[in-house]
Amino acid sequence: MTDVLRILIAPLVWLAAFSAVYGVHGVICGQGIETMPRALLVGAFILTIGLQVAVLAALYAPRFASPSPFVRFVSQATGWVGLVAAVWTLFPTTVTTYCM
């Protein structure tokens, strides 16, 4: 099961972070939060990227990487998917208007 988790972990982190950032955005707009909303959203974006980089690094590290070459390859590929997805899908936090 650990090998299956290695394959799933990075996209799972992306999905959780993506939903969380969308939720933060909803709270900011729904509750009319005016204290540095952009900073909050960009901070969440940077935190997500940091998390994805950490997961990817772990998937490459001998301590956490799978002993199976196949699982190592697939888990690292999905690790990159998580990182690219985080950068691409949450990039709008830096440029678009947030509650219009």
Place this chain on the structure above:
Amino acid sequence: MNALQRHRKLDLVWASQPGFRGWFSSVNHTDLGRLFLVTAFFFFLIGGLLAMLIRTQLATPGSAFAGPEIYNQIFTMHGTIMMFLFAIPTFEGLAIYLLPKILGTRDLAFPRLTAYGYWCYVFGGAMLLASMVLGIAPDGGWFMYPPLTSSIYSPGINTDFWLIGITFVEISAIAAAVEITVTILKYRAPGMSLDKMPIFAWYALVTALMILTGFPPLILGSVLLELERAFGLPFFQADLGGDSLLWQHLFWLFGHPEVYIIFLPAAGVISTVLPVMCRTTLLGYGWIVAAAVALAFLSFGLWVHHMFTTGIPHMGLAFFSAASTLVAVPTGVQIFAWIGTMWKGRPELHLPMLHLLGFFVTFVIGGLTGVMVAVVPFDWQAHDTAFITAHLHYVLFGGFVFPMLAGIYYWLPHVTGRKRNFRLGELAFVLIFTGFHVTFLAMHWIGLMGQRRRISTYLPEDGWTTINLISSVGSFVIAIGFAIVILEVILNTASARRGGRNPWGAGTLEWAMSTPAPSYNFASLPHVTGRDPLTDDPKLPHALARGEGYLATPGRWRETLTVDIATGQPDFHVIYPGNTRLPILMAAVTGVFFLSLLLKFYWTVPVAVIGVAVLVWRWVWALGRTEDLPAQDIGHGIALPNAASVDRSPGWWGSLFLLTANATFFGSLLFGFAFLWTVAPGWPPPVWFTPSMAELALGIAGAGVSAVAVRMAIRTIRQGGQPMFAVGLGLVAVLILVAALGLLMLRAPSPDQHAYGATLLVLGGYGLFHACLTALMFAFLAARISRGFTSAARRAEFAIVRLWVDYLAIVGIFILLMAHLTGVTA
């Protein structure tokens, strides 16, 4: 023992009952897989006939063929049947039939659950068909948006049929998903490590996990909308703290992954059939696995792209537009891997290959229009037009129907054991392919000209007449093509010549048996050393028939073995239950529950619930034994312990994945609560919950003590003792939690006055249901101990109960905190 003697002995143990009786008592995956597929195609025919009616209506302007009320029912049932009663069950049927064979084992993990799922599907589908025959079918469109479907605007029973019938059918999907997941992870041939799994199994695994996490939001939405319609709990009424957009979120949290739940199994068929048609191996196996996983996850981040026109802020739109474009990348990886496979092989234009080529053309066009509608400004123009209808048909017909037709022709010799000698399929392919593109290319065009989807008629001055007529003619050409497919399948099944084993020269294990498949699949189980065992060793089928594999000596039981998930090393010996009518009986009683809700016979609801509980008790009780089983010899000098002697038994794995679906349901409920609180108009509520620290403390203590008690019980049983005290303590602790949750429900603000009270009631009810279920489990353990069914070597049930108790403790504490702390903060 020679091969024939072995076959006779195994068949005696594994075969379903002969004749008509066998239909109702079979738990055999081959029989049930075939039944699933035949039933799904029966529904496909009905859905197809409804499509013909839609196109007849739209063929001419001002058509009087059907009035708007009937037309609404027709298009709603067309979408509902195709999505819920054809596409998903076809995947289930194919996986149920194929997986044990392709994985090199004898049956699925939980044979009775397979049968229960099938009968739930049949009864739920029959409910929906009955509504159509009676002229009271659902009429709110297949995504059932409130407020149109609320009791104010749809007061009839039509919508209830959809909400209750589909929830009933979804039991089948969840059951199949649990079954498929555990089977793929644990029930494989020895030696089949993750990197040697057939690619279809990877796709089925990803799809099953998606069903487990994708379907619960829709089940929750259906429950909430039915509660609103039946009892006035205002989850979707804006004036009482609800929000109709909540339905759209819950529906599309399911609805978008659903598209990939339909596509991925078809991609599994393509990845299996294409290399065989090209006389080569699949290019980029690892890349394809990674792409399938990526696609599954990304598909859960797209749901809002169905809601671009609902007034969501720009940043929200940009998130989901970005995710929608990104999903094209892993899809492209798969497409290029398949093109590469064709490039490196020598493609032969057999009939399955024709359908695969049809898939490529159609699906790529559908994918490209998908990228178009992912772009927000384009979507604002095209939303709810016939362009969207055309796009979704290109994706679903191209991405599911063509690959499934390829699969039908590829595995038909396996199912029938006969050679295809009527060459009607090629003509059918030409008609279906041509008819499809005539119908739906025209529909793109008419959509861009402004024709809305779901309109029952239009005026001659609109200028849509010719294109609609062309589209309708195309749809009838498709219908003729499918009629020929059905004719050919019937002719082949009934009268074609017997065929040889492995007619395509494939490398996967399903062809390593005689066809049609015997009840036990393999006379002895293979040891796998590569991804294409039959290519590696063409004599493997004969060696297995001679009993040179594992479990070659037929015993008294239906038996197989499980393996370590990663390495494929054999770990446990499993004994299956035999033929039984329990699944159909339980599905019927489950049906009484749903029918009672539908017809508002509420006095029969508790009767049905008690009936299901009694049958579940009997279901689990039948698995036990009162003596320890020694390690079983599986051949090749290996003896394995029985799966009931360990903590991580098949039932534990099944519970784990069922709880995964359950947790998604609970998570969706929390999302709904947070959404209403932060976004819905009409908040704060007029009355808050009055917190009680005594009730909160009592409930938390009950949850904590039950979790400790079950651990004490496990420690005692491992040491050879009888843990009656710990089980009794756990039962009392759970009953205390029952009381705390019951008080929460009783004291919640009036649920029909505001969505806050309604949400607390549902949260409390969810917790109470699980607490009662767990109390029943403790009572079951107590009965098992007292009857001598437990020992250190028969302790699997304790670990399963621990999973449920831990889950209850977490959600119970969460629910109590949510209710009491919201009251405190208010």
